[in-house]
Amino acid sequence: MKGVAMLIKLTKGLGFSSAHLIIEHEKCERLHGHNYRVGVTVEGEPNEQGIIVDFLELKRILKQLCGRYDHHILLPENNPALKRLSEGASTRIAVRGREFEFPSENVVWLPVVNTTVEELARIIADEVVQNLPYPNVRRITIWVEESPGQGATEERRIKD
Numbered sequence: 001m002k003g004v005a006m007l008i009k010l011t012k013g014l015g016f017s018s019a020h021l022i023i024e025h026e027k028c029e030r031l032h033g034h035n036y037r038v039g040v041t042v043e044g045e046p047n048e049q050g051i052i053v054d055f056l057e058l059k060r061i062l063k064q065l066c067g068r069y070d071h072h073i074l075l076p077e078n079n080p081a082l083k084r085l086s087e088g089a090s091t092r093i094a095v096r097g098r099e100f101e102f103p104s105e106n107v108v109w110l111p112v113v114n115t116t117v118e119e120l121a122r123i124i125a126d127e128v129v130q131n132l133p134y135p136n137v138r139r140i141t142i143w144v145e146e147s148p149g150q151g152a153t154e155e156r157r158i159k160d
């Protein structure tokens with residue numbers, strides 16, 4: 001099958017439950033949570049053993065990532081409307097005149113402007129691309145859904 005691109009898909013059993021707020025969104029700026037689902041599609045050429053990517057390896061990478069977010073409050077590092085008031089045992093933030101306080105160990109800061117599915121798909125794709133040790137991968141697509149039918153995909157072309 002050399003030279004022929006094939007797809008593998010991992011679409012079940014991966015996800016995380018987290019709280020967040022979407023800054024400058026009328027309804028979603030209130031603190032709320034989702035049971036996020038995560039999926040991945042990998043396109044590439046199967047190697048001599050007929051493998052593009054080992055499913056177990058792919059699952060391990062995504063499970064580790066989901067585990068970091070699971071049962072945490074996800075906050076965006078890059079939003080100018082979010083002010084960090086203090087960070088010790090508690091993290092206090094202000095968002096457009098409203099203050100929140102969380103135990104710091106429950107908070108995960110993410111390099112995004114908002115913790116939207118679009119942004120989550122982007123940073124998850126970054127990590128998967130960095131950690132996948134398979135040279136025959138051509139393209140990776142990450143999919144993140146915050147509720148059924150409401151999600152985003154991020155595609156990374158690794159080689160042509």
Ligand SMILES: [Zn+2]
Pocket residue numbers: 020021022028032033034146
């Ligand atoms: Zn939300």
